[in-house]
Amino acid sequence: MAQPAIPPYDGATVVITHRVRNNRHEAYAVWMETISPLCKAATGFLDWHIVRPIPGITATYTVIIRFDTKKNLQGWMESNDRKRLIKAVKPLLVGADDFYISSGLDFWFVPGGARTKVPMRWKQFLITWSAIYPLVLFVPLGGC
Structure with missing residues (x-):
């Protein structure tokens, strides 16, 4: 009896880094509570992980979000909800909304911007x- 073919995994991951201004971490946490359910409700959402800064050492949050396809991930990244919320959080950030999108597990093997x-x-x-x-x-x- 032939086994059904397993479709190839076409997942996509985005790694987002936000450097939060001093004394704005509580406001950023509230903002995260606002954006999180919207992201999790987006089509194709799989999971979400937050690497929080270490107080006194770093002010950078890293958010890793996985979607089932690159198309669905880009749909979330370009959505009006996300654009509106990124505009709202900009005053809390030192820099820009930096992110790197990759398919599958490739981002673990080649850092963003690498020419390999x-x-x-x-x-x-x-x-x-x-x-x-x-x-x-x-x-x-x-x-x-």
Whole structure:
């Protein structure tokens, strides 16, 4: 019996960085509570992660958002809701609304602005599993 073909993953990720002005972090947190549900309701949304700054060391928030397709991600990034909210948050930011869009896991292997080629998919797979496999194999043994 033939197995149905699994469609290729055509996911897309955006990495957004916002450097927040001193003493504006609470206002930025309120802004994040406003934009988050709108983003999560967008077509094709998969997940959202926030890397918050370390007080006294950095003022940069990094937001990683994944969508099922690059088209849906661009739809969110270019939406009127997002444009309106980015305009509202600009006074809280030191710089611009910086972001980098990538398909799949490519952004983990080639930094934004790099002039190198993305490694072949099989090489990405090998590197990823060479990091994950030892963790899966040995970390549970350490808990005994």
